[in-house]
Amino acid sequence: MDLLKKPLIIAGPCSAESERQVMDTATGLIGTADIFRAGLWKPRTRPGCFEGVGSAGLPWLQRVKKETGMPVATEVANRSHLIAALEAGVDMIWLGARTTTSPFAVQEIADTLTELKPDISVLVKNPMSPDTALWAGAIERLRLAGVRSIGAVLRGFGAFGGSAYRNHPHWRISFELRSLYPEIPLICDPSHIGGQRNLIEPLIRQALQLRFDGLIVESHCNPEAALSDSAQQITPERLKEILEDVKFGTSITDDSSADLEALREEIDALDYELVNLLARRMDIAERIAAYKKENGLTVMQPQRYSRLLENRVRQGIPLGLDPAFMKRLFSNIHEESVRRQLENQ
Numbered sequence: 001m002d003l004l005k006k007p008l009i010i011a012g013p014c015s016a017e018s019e020r021q022v023m024d025t026a027t028g029l030i031g032t033a034d035i036f037r038a039g040l041w042k043p044r045t046r047p048g049c050f051e052g053v054g055s056a057g058l059p060w061l062q063r064v065k066k067e068t069g070m071p072v073a074t075e076v077a078n079r080s081h082l083i084a085a086l087e088a089g090v091d092m093i094w095l096g097a098r099t100t101t102s103p104f105a106v107q108e109i110a111d112t113l114t115e116l117k118p119d120i121s122v123l124v125k126n127p128m129s130p131d132t133a134l135w136a137g138a139i140e141r142l143r144l145a146g147v148r149s150i151g152a153v154l155r156g157f158g159a160f161g162g163s164a165y166r167n168h169p170h171w172r173i174s175f176e177l178r179s180l181y182p183e184i185p186l187i188c189d190p191s192h193i194g195g196q197r198n199l200i201e202p203l204i205r206q207a208l209q210l211r212f213d214g215l216i217v218e219s220h221c222n223p224e225a226a227l228s229d230s231a232q233q234i235t236p237e238r239l240k241e242i243l244e245d246v247k248f249g250t251s252i253t254d255d256s257s258a259d260l261e262a263l264r265e266e267i268d269a270l271d272y273e274l275v276n277l278l279a280r281r282m283d284i285a286e287r288i289a290a291y292k293k294e295n296g297l298t299v300m301q302p303q304r305y306s307r308l309l310e311n312r313v314r315q316g317i318p319l320g321l322d323p324a325f326m327k328r329l330f331s332n333i334h335e336e337s338v339r340r341q342l343e344n345q
Contacts (some may be wrong), residue, residue, distance in 0.1 A: 001071075001091065001093060001119050001120070001121065001149070002121060002148070002149040002183045003034075003035060003071055003092055003121040003149065004114055004121055004149055004150075004151045004214075004215065005034070006050055006185060006212075006213045006216075006249075007213060007214050007215075007248060008031065008034055008151075008187065008213060008214030008215070009033050009034050009035075009214060009215055009217070009243065009248075009249075009318065010033060010034065010035040010036075010037050010073060010184075010187070010214065010215065010216040010217070011029050011032065011033035011035075011215075011216070011219045011236070011239055012025060012026065012029065012033070012036045012037035012038045012073075012214075012218070012219060012227060013025050013037075013038050013039075013218065013219065013220045013233065014039055014042075014191075014218045014220070014224065014228045014229040014232075014233060014262055015038065015039045015040075015042055015052055015053075015226070015227055015228045015229075016038040016039065016040055016052070016053055016057035016060055016061070016074075017053065017226070017227050019059075019060045019063070019273065020051065020055070021061070021220070021221060021222070022038055022060040022061070022063075022064060023063065023064065023067070025038075025069075025220055025236060026068050026070065026233070027066040027068065027219040028219075028221060028236030028237065029070070029219060029236045030068050030070070031240075031241065032236060032239055032240045033070060033219075034070070034071075035070060035071045035072070035073050035091070035092060036061075036064050036068070036070045036071070036072050036073070037072075037074065037094075037128040037216060038060075038061060038072070038073075038074060039052055039074060039075050039228075040052050040053060040054055040055070040057045040058065040074050040075070040085075040345055041054055041074075041076070041077060041081050042073065042075075042228060043050050043077055043096060043098050043099075043154055044228075050227040050228050055076060055084045055088075055237040056321075058084060058085070058090070059088075059090035061074065061088065061090060062088055062089060063180070064084055065089065066228070071091035071092060072090055072091055072092070072095060073090065073091065073092035073093065073123075074093060074094075075093070075095070075096050075099075076092055076093045076095070076109065077095075077096065077099045077105060078105065078108060078109070078208075079097070079108050079109065079111075081114045082109055082234040082247065083116075086116060086118050086120070086286065090120075091264065092120065092121040092122070092123065092124060092277075093120060093121075093122055093123070093125050093165070094122070094123035094124070094151075094153065094216075094249065095109065095122070095125060095138060096125050097125045097126060097127055097128050097155060097225045097255065098128065099125075100124055100125055100127045100134065100135060100138045100245075101127040101128045101137075102135075103137060106137075106138045106142075107141055108143035109142075109183070110141040110144065110147075111145070113145040113146065113147055114145040114260065115285045117146060119146075120149070121149040121150070121151065122142055122147050122149065122150050122151070123150075123151045123152070123153050123187065123216070123239060124138050124139055124142065124150065124151070124152055124153065125154075125155045125189070126152070126153065126154055126155060126156075126157065126173065126174075127157075128157065128158050129158065130157045130170045130173050131178060131197075132173055132176045132180075135152070135163070135173070135177055136177060136180055136181070138260055139152065139181065139184070145242040145318075150184055150251065151185040151186075151187050151213075151214070152174075152177055152181070152185070152186050153173070153187045153188075153189050153216055154169060154171075154173070154174045154186065154187070154188050154189060154191060154193070154212075154220075154271075155167060155171050155189035155192040156168055156170070156189070156192055157170050157173070158170075164199075165193055165194055165199070165230055166192065166194060166196070166232070167192055167193050167195070168193075169181050169193050169203075169206075170228070171206075171210060174186055174210075174212075178324075184199060185214060186212050186213050186214075186267070187213060187214040187215060187216055188203070188207035188210075188213065188214070188216075189214060189215075189217075190203035190204050190207065190217060190239050190342055191216075191218035191233065192218075192232070193230070194232060195231065195232050196225065196231055196232060197231065197232055197234045197238075200217065200232070200234055200242065201245075201246065204217075204242060204243075204246055204248060205246050206249050207248075208247075215248065217234070218233040218234070219233060219234055219235065219236050219237070219238075219239050220233040220235065221235065222235075225234060241340060251253070255270065257299070259276030269333060278333070281337070282331070282336065282337065282340055283337035283342050284340070285337040286340055286344055288341065289340065289342075289344040289345065290344060292341070292345075293344065293345055299338060299342055299345065300338060300339045307332060308330065308334065309327055309330055309331065309334075312326050312327075312330045313326045313327055313330075
């Protein structure tokens with residue numbers, strides 16, 4: 001059964017904690033969510049944390065399905081999880097970031113799907129690191145297993161060094177995946193990206209502008225008392241308010257007016273100049289490599305690299321260019337320059 005219609009709203013608690021908590025949340029989501037989600041097996045970073053109720057929660061999902069009519073979804077990370085979920089009639093499963101990161105784990109699930117051939121939809125969350133190939137590899141393994149109803153979920157990537165997000169979205173990675181699989185629905189997980197309930201609404205607005213096909217949002221009947229990820233969960237009532245306010249799923253007109261086309265042509269012309277400038281820069285880098293080789297100099301000059309980044313960042317600030325962006329940009333440019341120089345040694 002292909003449940004991946006557009007737009008798609010998947011919602012429910014991070015963890016199924018009790019039958020009452022599951023039913024109260026599901027009842028509150030009737031009319032808002034298309035699919036009810038709840039984690040049963042929770043892969044925690046360190047032992048001793050709440051790791052889910054496991055298979056004991058499957059009857060609760062069955063009750064949700066029977067009494068609300070909503071399809072139900074849960075995360076699986078290995079063969080035993082998958083078999084238990086299928087036997088209980090779960091309609092959709094998802095592979096979490098930790099599972100997607102491990103090709104061995106994905107292959108075990110793919111092999112089980114090949115063996116059992118269930119009629120089920122599968123979501124694949126992005127891996128922990130911003131690696132498009134690893135994300136795509138998980139999707140390809142599932143396709144080879146015969147799964148036809150597949151969706152991709154952007155839940156963000158490990159954020160370090162003062163990020164405003166729990167997991168940085170790195171939107172470009174999702175764009176790269178969409179270019180590889182334009183037919184696969186792309187779903188945004190604002191709960192895990194933001195890590196805080198006050199960030200869910202702005203992230204949903206961004207997802208709308210970026211043409212995501214759906215959302216998976218953590219919703220709990222009493223978020224403050226949640227046994228896992230309480231800070232990023234919202235009540236069903238709040239989720240309904242947000243979706244009504246942002247009008248997620250409404251089409252955004254692609255304005256192709258003459259004024260917009262003129263601006264796009266200006267961008268194209270500037271991009272053409274940028275490409276040519278980059279080519280000239282790399283040509284000079286290769287000439288530098290030849291000079292260094294002739295004079296016995298090493299390719300990498302750490303002090304020069306530090307000064308280059310510092311100067312380019314400083315140059316961009318009065319022009320309104322974000323320092324972090326400038327640092328990333330010139331780090332990538334310098335990395336390519338070094339690669340070319342090494343090739344010529």
